[in-house]
Amino acid sequence: MLDTQQIFEGLPLTIGAAHLEAVALPDVTLVAPYKGQMMAVADVLKAEIGMTLPPAGQCGESAKAMAYWRAPGQWLVFGALNAGKLAGMAAVADMSDAFGRLRLTGSADVLARLVELDTEEMQQGAVAHTVLADIPTTLIVVENGVEIVVPRSYAGSTVARLKLAIRGVAARERLNAGHG
Numbered sequence: 001m002l003d004t005q006q007i008f009e010g011l012p013l014t015i016g017a018a019h020l021e022a023v024a025l026p027d028v029t030l031v032a033p034y035k036g037q038m039m040a041v042a043d044v045l046k047a048e049i050g051m052t053l054p055p056a057g058q059c060g061e062s063a064k065a066m067a068y069w070r071a072p073g074q075w076l077v078f079g080a081l082n083a084g085k086l087a088g089m090a091a092v093a094d095m096s097d098a099f100g101r102l103r104l105t106g107s108a109d110v111l112a113r114l115v116e117l118d119t120e121e122m123q124q125g126a127v128a129h130t131v132l133a134d135i136p137t138t139l140i141v142v143e144n145g146v147e148i149v150v151p152r153s154y155a156g157s158t159v160a161r162l163k164l165a166i167r168g169v170a171a172r173e174r175l176n177a178g179h180g
Contacts (some may be wrong), residue, residue: 009156024145034088049062049067100158103145104162
């Protein structure tokens with residue numbers, strides 16, 4: 001498994017009110033139930049990780065795992081999952097090294113510069129698939145901020161775009177404070 005700090009260089013970063021940090025990503029498994037197997041998969045997951053698969057646009061969480069809808073018929077499960085228990089019910093793929101995860105707190109204005117969503121209107125636990133500047137991104141609204149999940153190949157570009165936006169927001173805040 002990749003070390004999150006290695007793929008997101010130069011973090012953590014705090015400028016003004018905004019704080020950006022890399023977040024460890026546990027095992028990640030793509031789960032795609034076969035036709036007619038959704039209820040059987042739900043039963044196995046309830047027993048294995050203490051939750052079923054959440055609906056589109058929502059993040060589900062238990063003491064053992066977190067999951068969100070990724071695409072039609074596909075979910076990502078973050079946390080230890082015995083994929084063998086889903087044999088014959090779902091396609092599963094280990095995606096542990098495919099993604100990186102960041103947490104941005106302290107300033108919704110940063111994301112307002114980079115995504116075409118109003119994250120301030122999203123409730124905790126909401127999930128949105130979007131683009132951050134030009135990078136495919138999944139946003140998960142968490143307490144006091146947003147988690148940003150990106151393909152690991154975009155890690156450096158994501159941090160560069162976020163740093164630029166953070167600096168721009170902080171500069172604007174300093175300018176406005178001087179004229180207040």
